[in-house]
Amino acid sequence: MTNDSGSSPSPDTSRPPRGRSGLSRPRAWLGTQFVDVTHALRTAGRARLILAAAGALTVLYGGLLVLEQVLHDNPGPVGFLTWWAGGPLVVDLLAVPVVVVTAIGLGRVIPAAWRRAVESAALVNLLLVLVAAPFLSGLGRRPDNPSLLDRDYVLGFGVLIGLVWLVALVPPAVRALRARR
Amino acid sequence: MPELPRPGWYPRQARGAWLSARVGTALGLSFTLCFLTGLISHLHQHSTLLPSQPAWGYALSQGLHVTSGIASIPLLAVKLWSVAPRFWKRPLIGGVLRMAERASVLVLVASAVFELVTGLLNVAEVYAFGFYFPPVHYAVAWLAIGAIAVHVAVQLPVVRRELGRPDAEPVSSGLGRRQVLGLAGVASLLAAMATAGDKLPFLRPLGVLSQRSGDGPQGVPVNRSAAAAGVTATDGWSLEVVDGDRTQSFTLAQMAALPQREAYLPIACVEGWNAWARWEGVRLADLIDAPGAVSLVVVSSPDRGGYGRSTVGPGTLGDPQTLLALRVNGDALAPDHGYPLRLIAPNRPGALQTKWVNRIEVQR
Numbered sequence: 001m002t003n004d005s006g007s008s009p010s011p012d013t014s015r016p017p018r019g020r021s022g023l024s025r026p027r028a029w030l031g032t033q034f035v036d037v038t039h040a041l042r043t044a045g046r047a048r049l050i051l052a053a054a055g056a057l058t059v060l061y062g063g064l065l066v067l068e069q070v071l072h073d074n075p076g077p078v079g080f081l082t083w084w085a086g087g088p089l090v091v092d093l094l095a096v097p098v099v100v101v102t103a104i105g106l107g108r109v110i111p112a113a114w115r116r117a118v119e120s121a122a123l124v125n126l127l128l129v130l131v132a133a134p135f136l137s138g139l140g141r142r143p144d145n146p147s148l149l150d151r152d153y154v155l156g157f158g159v160l161i162g163l164v165w166l167v168a169l170v171p172p173a174v175r176a177l178r179a180r181r
Numbered sequence: 182m183p184e185l186p187r188p189g190w191y192p193r194q195a196r197g198a199w200l201s202a203r204v205g206t207a208l209g210l211s212f213t214l215c216f217l218t219g220l221i222s223h224l225h226q227h228s229t230l231l232p233s234q235p236a237w238g239y240a241l242s243q244g245l246h247v248t249s250g251i252a253s254i255p256l257l258a259v260k261l262w263s264v265a266p267r268f269w270k271r272p273l274i275g276g277v278l279r280m281a282e283r284a285s286v287l288v289l290v291a292s293a294v295f296e297l298v299t300g301l302l303n304v305a306e307v308y309a310f311g312f313y314f315p316p317v318h319y320a321v322a323w324l325a326i327g328a329i330a331v332h333v334a335v336q337l338p339v340v341r342r343e344l345g346r347p348d349a350e351p352v353s354s355g356l357g358r359r360q361v362l363g364l365a366g367v368a369s370l371l372a373a374m375a376t377a378g379d380k381l382p383f384l385r386p387l388g389v390l391s392q393r394s395g396d397g398p399q400g401v402p403v404n405r406s407a408a409a410a411g412v413t414a415t416d417g418w419s420l421e422v423v424d425g426d427r428t429q430s431f432t433l434a435q436m437a438a439l440p441q442r443e444a445y446l447p448i449a450c451v452e453g454w455n456a457w458a459r460w461e462g463v464r465l466a467d468l469i470d471a472p473g474a475v476s477l478v479v480v481s482s483p484d485r486g487g488y489g490r491s492t493v494g495p496g497t498l499g500d501p502q503t504l505l506a507l508r509v510n511g512d513a514l515a516p517d518h519g520y521p522l523r524l525i526a527p528n529r530p531g532a533l534q535t536k537w538v539n540r541i542e543v544q545r
Contacts, residue, residue, distance in 0.1 A: 033277040040278055048334040059288060061449025062323030069320055075312040083310055084321070087294030090289060096265040099190055104354075112354040119356045120364055127255035127368035131301065131376070136392050140306030144408040145517075147397035148306065156389025160375060 065167075114172050121168035125161055132157050185273070188266035196263040201344035204260045205336070206367055209329060211253045212293070216326045218246035222451060223319055225530050229477070229494020236502060236527035240449035243530070244380040247453030250300045257293055260360060263311040265484055274403035282335060289328035292321050304376075304452050311507050335439060338425050368478035379454035393454045401456045404531060407516040410484035412537045418521050421506075422468055424543040431468075433521050436507060439463045444502040450531040460525045462506035466498055469543055473499070477544040482537040491533040493526065502527045505538060 041049065070080050103119070110118050134140065135153045142148060221242045224231055274280060296318065296537040303314050333340075348359050356364075378388010378395075379402075385395055393402045407413065420431040431439075442464050449455040465480075466472040478498055481490035497503050497521075514520040519536025521542065526534065 007451055036276060036278050044334075048337055051337075052331050052334035055285075055327045055332075055334060058327025058330060059285075059324055060327075062292075062320055062325075062327055065320030065323055066317070068319050069312075074317065075310070076254075077314060079310075080317075083299070084291045084295050085287075087298065088290040091261050091290065091294065092265060092268045096262060099262065103195075104192065107355055115354045116356055116360065120360060123356065123361065123364050124368045124371070126373075127258055127365070128371060130258055131254050131372040132390050134302055134305035134307045135392075137305075137307065139309075142406075142409075144406040147393065147402040147405055148404070149392060150394045150396060151389065151391065153390060157375075158391050160371070164371075 113176065114169075117168045117172045121165045124164050124168075128157075128161065128164070186269045188269050189272070190269075193267040194353065195356045195358050195361050196265075197333060197358055198343050199331065199346065199348050200362055201260060201263040201335075203362055204256055204263060206340065206344070207366075207369075208253060208256045208260055208293075211249045212258065212325065212329055215246055215249040215253065215296075216225075216322055218242045218249070219322055222246060222530065225533070226315070226451075229492060229496065231425060231528065233497040233500035233527050233529075234376060234504065236446055237449075237455075238528035239530055240380070240447045240455035242450055243432065243451060244377070244453055244455065245303060247300070248373050248377055248380065250297060251304075252369045252373040254297050255300065255365055255372055257297060259365040261290065263358075263361075273275045285328055285331045285335070288324055289332050292325035292328055295321050296325050306392075306452075318429075324397070347462075376453075378538065391454070393453055395456060397456070398517050399458070399510050399512055401458050401509060401518060402454065403487065403517040404450055405484070405486070405536070407520075407537070410482070410486060410489070412483050412516075414453075415516075415521055415537070418539060420522060421540045422540065422543070423540065424469065425545070429468075433507075436463055436505075436522065439467065441507075442501070442504055444527070446502060446503055446505075446525055446527055448525075448531045449529070458509050459507040459511070460504055461508040462504040462522070462525070464501065464523070465493065465503045465505055465526075465541075468479045468505070468541065469498075473545055475543055479542040480538055481540045481542070482519075482535055483539060484537060488532045489535070491524065491535045493524070496525050497529065500527055505541075 044052070066080065070077050071077075075083070106119065106122065107115060132153070135149065136157060138149070138153070150180050192402070193365055221231070222239075225239060272279065274283075299314060299318055299321075302309055303318070320337045354471040358492060372390075374384060374387055375390040376388065376392075378385045379393035380389035380391075382395070384389070395402065397403050418433060420436060422429045422431070423439075440463070441461050442459050443459060447455040447457045447458060447461050465478065467477070469475060475495060477495075477500055479490060480493060483489070492535075493503065504524075505522050506519075506525045507522060509515075509518055519538070523536040524534050524538055
């Protein structure tokens with residue numbers, strides 16, 4: 001139950017008091033956890049608790065279904081973890097940092113009057129590339145089946161992206177021309 | 182050792198709870214639609230429970246499944262962008278509550294990304310993942326929808342607060358979160374439009390990322406070719422009808438001499454596209470004595486791949502539109518459409534419209 005504004009209590013900001021015996025620290029920690037969990041359960045409200053419990057049970061069911069596939073080697077544990085845990089790792093450690101650095105770089109290079117337009121087009125362009133990439137790659141084409149993936153994806157997508165940039169850049173261009181007069 | 186990143190390192194503009202709550206709500210709706218239509222598809226593939234009408238049922242539900250999934254891709258990307266700094270929030274691990282919440286978010290992000298990536302790759306037929314797609318995509322769908330329920334339960338107060346609050350913070354010359362929200366919507370709609378050209382005929386010219394142009398032999402696209410199925414020689418073909426200890430055999434001429442019926446039905450592919458055609462052939466029920474007493478009909482072909490056979494339940498068997506088709510759009514079936522004989526039935530995934538049929542087995 002955490003959020004950006006930090007309105008709910010964070011369980012670990014208060015350290016358990018240091019005891020004389022070695023046992024009292026973990027015991028105190030357990031006590032804090034117990035207080036935090038019971039507090040959360042008491043204040044959550046019935047609807048949220050039911051939703052959370054139903055969600056947890058559903059996750060458990062999904063986990064069993066996944067386990068069944070992994071035990072049948074479809075894929076094995078390494079293959080599954082690569083494709084499943086790989087998503088958040090790529091997003092948090094690669095994709096987002098690259099986008100942040102690029103956005104900061106763009107912000108410094110582009111004149112203020114053009115900044116919002118260029119960033120808008122770049123964002124829509126990036127989001128559409130995520131969908132388009134497998135089609136643009138052409139990797140799914142098969143020689144025995146000419147009706148599959150039978151469009152010119154590079155041309156069609158190029159036109160679409162061209163239109164996105166055109167629509168984004170025309171207003172600041174018009175403004176710049178007017179200002180010059 | 183250098184310090185690990187902190188949330189404050191990320192630029193604050195163009196992200197935050199105001200944006201997360203709104204994109205998250207849209208994603209919650211699109212994932213729910215995607216999950217429910219996915220369940221319908223699963224039921225079609227693994228049971229004969231669903232009704233045989235309306236004929237366009239599967240074309241609609243699977244079109245919605247693929248389109249809602251594709252429309253979710255830009256939304257999920259923007260959502261992850263919006264919440265990314267929280268990955269580095271301190272304490273990194275924390276107490277029991279924090280660990281549980283982190284674990285649920287890990288399951289959510291991993292499963293949501295997994296579903297959209299594998300689903301998209303499957304539609305583009307890029308089988309980079311190297312496992313049999315349907316059961317894994319199905320299993321992780323339960324992980325995703327369960328984790329969404331937990332996430333909604335945890336974040337509901339935040340969502341309520343943020344949806345009732347205007348975007349008050351001032352924004353410099355670059356993109357603000359209000360613009361990012363609008364652009365996520367634009368990208369989502371453009372992605373849906375670009376990939377839906379093989380689902381809605383009027384979108385065909387705009388469908389620059391559609392899996393199909395709609396062309397194909399006899400005006401119908403093909404998913405599994407005769408070459409891929411290993412069905413090349415059909416000379417001396419006959420249809421065997423096995424009913425208990427009785428086996429009947431029909432030559433092509435005998436099939437053509439039986440009463441011919443017509444049905445205007447779609448091939449509705451699990452990959453989302455559909456193509457309607459005028460099919461002619463023999464009613465499946467006409468080949469069976471006392472079809473009302475049948476529990477299941479197994480329709481099979483020489484194709485030894487996973488989709489070389491399918492089962493027809495009593496509802497579909499009793500539907501007058503359920504045919505063993507000999508002709509499509511006025512001509513004998515092309516080899517890639519299952520010459521000499523294929524099953525065509527209403528409200529049914531294309532993968533179960535078995536081609537090159539040479540045997541039907543009646544179970545009572």
